[in-house]
Amino acid sequence: MSVRTIGVVMNGVTGRMGYRQHLVRSVLAINEQGGVTLSDGSRVTLRPVLVGRNADKLARIAAAHGIPDHTTDLDAALADDGNLIYFDAQVTSARVKAVLKAVDAGKHVYAEKPTAESVQEAVALAQAAAAKGVKNGVVQDKLFLPGLLKLKRLVDGGFFGRILSVRGEFGYWVFEGDWQEAQRPSWNYRAEDGGGIVLDMFPHWHYVMENLFGRVTSVYAHATTHIPERVDERGERYAATADDAAYGIFELEGGVVAQINSSWTVRVNRDELVEFQVDGTHGSAVAGLRDCRAQHRAATPKPVWNPDLPVTARFRDDWQTVPDNAEFDNGFKIQWELYVRHVLEDAPFPYDFASGARGVQLAELGLRSSAEGRRIEVPQL
The missing domain is CATH 3.40.50.720 (NAD(P)-binding Rossmann-like Domain)
Structure with a gap:
């Protein structure tokens, strides 16, 4: 050929x-x-x-x-x-x-x-x-990450029953640039240069939610700048005018509620830099960049709250690894x-570009929600 x-x-x-x-x-x-x-x-x-x-x-x-x-x-x-x-x-x-x-x-x-x-x-x-x-x-x-491809396989296969909620945790500690070099460029932390974690990450979360769980209908977000001053590539101090962390609650069509934290000021205590937990009436799953673990309702243990006794159960042992079943490319x-x-x-x-515009819309409304301290509906473009 x-x-x-x-x-x-x-x-x-x-x-x-x-x-x-x-x-x-x-x-x-x-x-x-x-x-x-x-x-x-x-x-x-x-x-x-x-x-x-x-x-x-x-x-x-x-x-x-x-x-x-x-x-x-x-x-x-x-x-x-x-x-x-x-x-x-x-x-x-x-x-x-x-x-x-x-x-x-x-x-x-x-x-x-x-x-x-x-x-x-x-x-x-x-x-x-x-x-x-x-x-x-x-x-x-993000739609083509192995972990999310496995998660979509579970969604498409009806594993979850009726999906109730999504919990997302993303982020890591980006060094301030003084005693250790920052691993992200300084423009990310200047609003005047298009920086900010909301504008960077909310478009990602939008297409993940839209393609896996449904259209986003409302957003309530709190964006903040935890580190007010950083050091740039030339070793000069500058004011961080853009948000470096955002905490969002999103309502989706069908009643699904998603909570996603995004932060460049968090130290990682999870298996991967981003993880999504999806809970449904028939099962739950946790997906990261590469791996995905699931727990069906028939295999769900019955924890009992008792703060007077040490926890002996290893809850993670009750989850099953979702197999690759395919070769995953970049x-x-x-x-x-x-x-x-x-x-x-x-x-x-x-x-x-229309789907890209919907992602920008969610970021814009997320920043507005944070500034006004209220839940904002997301109209269809």
């Missing part, structure tokens, strides 16, 4: 996610496996065109991976008819302008989330892409393959 190559403009590959997950573990990994296989058996490889503001960083990355095409001129990259796809992994504050340029140039656009800093801008992106007739997609990588790479098939042969791809 034939092999075709298409150009992919990749803006923001000098950043952590753009480089590791999208360039190295997705685009280059796809090429190493021989490309994306289409429905007719033919294959498509991807020719990355690296774009960014720092020419030296781009040159180093390009040299390390044998990539001939790199430039600081986005307009020139978009003018090349051989480049069919534009991908954006820049800081959020720079995304809208660049994506609109790509849409105007007739490129199919794939972008990291959040697609914008406000729901108004996010909706405008979706409308612009629809008006131009270009394919569009947003990264929703979630970012899987979604890249889906998007390429969507562009080239109109294969299904529900993770479009």
Whole structure:
């Protein structure tokens, strides 16, 4: 079968996610496996065109991976008819302008989330892409994690009966940057640069809830900045103006209640950096990044509350590991393959700019809920 190559403009590959997950573990990994296989058996490889503001960083990355095409001129990259796809992994504050340029140039656009800093801008992106007739997609990588794929298998199989609640715990301690280097870039903690854990994580939680449990109908959130001052990459102190922790309660269609804590100021005392517990009338499950454990109602023990006696039961021993039953590839790479098939042969791809706008909407309403101290309904966009 034939092999075709298409150009992919990749803006923001000098950043952590753009480089590791999208360039190295997705685009280059796809090429190493021989490309994306289409429905007719033919294959498509991807020719990355690296774009960014720092020419030296781009040159180093390009040299390390044998990539001939790199430039600081986005307009020139978009003018090349051989480049069919534009991908954006820049800081959020720079995304809208660049994506609109790509849409105007007739490129199919794939972008990291959040697609914008406000729901108004996010909706405008979706409308612009629809008006131009270009394919569009947003990264929703958590759906392709092994743990959540196993959890979805339980949902689809009716394991839970009627789902009652979801409890999510996400986060870890991000060092302040003084006595130990911070493991996240400083812009994450400046609201003026598009930072904040609500804008970063609520779009994730939105697509997880929407795809696994149902549409979000209301939000009550408390966002806060626990660490008011941090040290940036140059060793200079700066005021942390963005929220670094958020505690949210979400109501979903069908009466499901979800409680999700998100924090960059918490020390990990759980098996994985993110865990979701789902409780239903017929069973419960706890899913993380890779693993998932379940407990059916027939195997549920009967704990008795007695604070005067030590607990001898090992409650975790009563849970059963959900088997892999499949080979799990990198979630970012899987979604890249889906998007390429969507562009080239109109294969299904529900993770479009409209779904990205709904995620931004939840973040915006979460921040509003926190500011006003009240529950806010989430209208359908």
